[in-house]
Amino acid sequence: MPDRSSLAHKVGYAVRHPDRVAPYLRRFARDTWLRLRTRNHVDYYRAVMRSDVTEKSPDAAVGSATHERWLALGKMQFDYLVEHGVKPADRMLEIGCGNLRAGWRFIEYLDSGNYYGIDISPDILVAAQETVVRYNLQHKLPCLTPVHDLRFAFLPDEYFTVIHAHSVFSHCPIEVLDECLANVGRIMHPEGFFDFTFNRTQDKEHHVLREDFYFRTETLVELAEKHGLSARFMDDWEQRPHKQSKIRVTRTP
Numbered sequence: 001m002p003d004r005s006s007l008a009h010k011v012g013y014a015v016r017h018p019d020r021v022a023p024y025l026r027r028f029a030r031d032t033w034l035r036l037r038t039r040n041h042v043d044y045y046r047a048v049m050r051s052d053v054t055e056k057s058p059d060a061a062v063g064s065a066t067h068e069r070w071l072a073l074g075k076m077q078f079d080y081l082v083e084h085g086v087k088p089a090d091r092m093l094e095i096g097c098g099n100l101r102a103g104w105r106f107i108e109y110l111d112s113g114n115y116y117g118i119d120i121s122p123d124i125l126v127a128a129q130e131t132v133v134r135y136n137l138q139h140k141l142p143c144l145t146p147v148h149d150l151r152f153a154f155l156p157d158e159y160f161t162v163i164h165a166h167s168v169f170s171h172c173p174i175e176v177l178d179e180c181l182a183n184v185g186r187i188m189h190p191e192g193f194f195d196f197t198f199n200r201t202q203d204k205e206h207h208v209l210r211e212d213f214y215f216r217t218e219t220l221v222e223l224a225e226k227h228g229l230s231a232r233f234m235d236d237w238e239q240r241p242h243k244q245s246k247i248r249v250t251r252t253p
């Protein structure tokens with residue numbers, strides 16, 4: 001598990017992938033500019049999303065280089081949760097829903113009104129609405145809401161049976177995870193669960209350009225426990241063709 005923020009790693013990576021040096025430098029310059037113009041991480045990352053959605057595409061902004069990859073990544077998330085027993089009657093909250101890479105499949109599968117997506121980026125939520133139109137899912141009445149924080153103050157107690165965040169905490173500093181874990185127990189049904197993916201490191205925790213964050217599993221499990229929740233590492237997710245790992249959080253009985 002390399003420390004991607006170290007100079008040694010960056011130099012070695014540049015030597016192995018010379019074609020990626022120029023795009024990295026462009027990203028470095030853009031991110032530095034955006035960081036200087038914003039007050040906190042959420043504002044900064046919202047600006048990153050705005051830039052990626054407008055300069056590239058919504059699919060690229062959520063991390064898919066091609067539409068085929070976008071479809072495959074969404075299917076992988078969907079298949080996993082259905083294999084884990086998610087049923088049409090479940091009530092899902094998707095944190096950081098993006099442009100509904102997995103969300104459109106859940107909207108199609110769940111009973112009407114049972115999908116709730118939140119995101120910090122208004123630009124990606126507009127793209128999410130376009131996905132709803134593309135798949136003719138208007139009759140399912142999905143709710144898509146912009147947020148500034150993860151306190152969930154506007155959502156009801158014990159409502160959601162499934163809460164899901166894929167490739168979201170990989171872009172967040174520990175304070176954002178702390179806020180989420182401090183508040184998610186209130187809106188989670190007593191028998192519900194909260195799955196999230198994260199970039200795992202076994203060594204020093206670090207970040208790259210404050211866009212990608214790497215955590216140790218123990219850090220996140222202990223954080224959940226600090227907020228009175230149980231957390232476990234999902235071994236079966238490791239077999240999927242995806243670089244991130246997954247933790248499942250439940251309410252401690």
Ligand SMILES: C[S@@+](CC[C@H](N)C(=O)[O-])C[C@H]1O[C@@H](n2cnc3c(N)ncnc32)[C@H](O)[C@@H]1O
Pocket residue numbers: 042045049061062063095096097098099100101102118119120121124147149150165166167168171172176
């Ligand atoms: C890599 S994309 C993944 C989107 C979606 N989960 C998927 O798998 O397609 C990350 C998404 O999380 C959102 N995001 C990042 N930080 C967030 C936060 N603190 N709260 C809510 N959404 C956030 C971004 O705006 C972006 O849409």
